[in-house]
Amino acid sequence: MLYAILCYNDEKAVAAWSKPYHDQVMQQLTVVQDKLARQGRLGPVARLLPTTAATTLRKGRENMVIDGPFAETKEQLLGFFIVDFASLDAALAFAKELADANPGTGSYEVRPVAELQEHRLAQERKPAA
Template sequence: MLYAVLCYNDEAVTSAWSKQEDEMVMGRLMKVQEKVARQGRLGPVARLVPTTAATTLRKTRDEPIVIDGPFAETKEQLLGFYMVDMPSLDAALDFARELAAANPGVGSYEIRPVGYFAQNGIDT
């Protein structure tokens, strides 16, 4: 089954990392990714830029309006995601545990089954 693993953390903390700290964390995460990729279970992976670069289209009763940023009233922001093909929720949770172990500090990982996924071939 396909799962989206949504990675949340306090971007004020992660953006304060030095280049060396960031590279260390990304290197540890890459090892987890490579392991799952060798198993043929890793799909798209994305690291999002800070929410200060985000724009939100908010649907209202009238026309949708565009506003800067997500302005979420949360301490953690969505910083990235993984798409993984796992045999069970427990396997997806194990993957998320490995990500958590590779990432210092606090944060959370939301594991959500994917109901629809279209792989349309966007290359970046």
């Protein structure tokens, strides 16, 4: 079963991390992620820019463009992993490993994927590290 692991946290708190702590957490997450990649269970991974960079199109009789995320929430969607596991328990175990690598506030939503389409971008993109 494919799952999307949606990463939520208070983006202001994440932005307030010291550089050493930020680097430490990223390194810990990379270890967890790499292990999964070696098992062939890791699909696309994305880290999103802060919600201040977001724009929302609200559908209606007349579409409305709004600056910011679709809703003001206490925790924001900061990124996601697409992973392949045999069971929900296994996916939750992975989420637990992520939580240990990145302790404190926040949540990981484990959401089963109904359909995954894989398309290739025409242009090679430099990742924004």
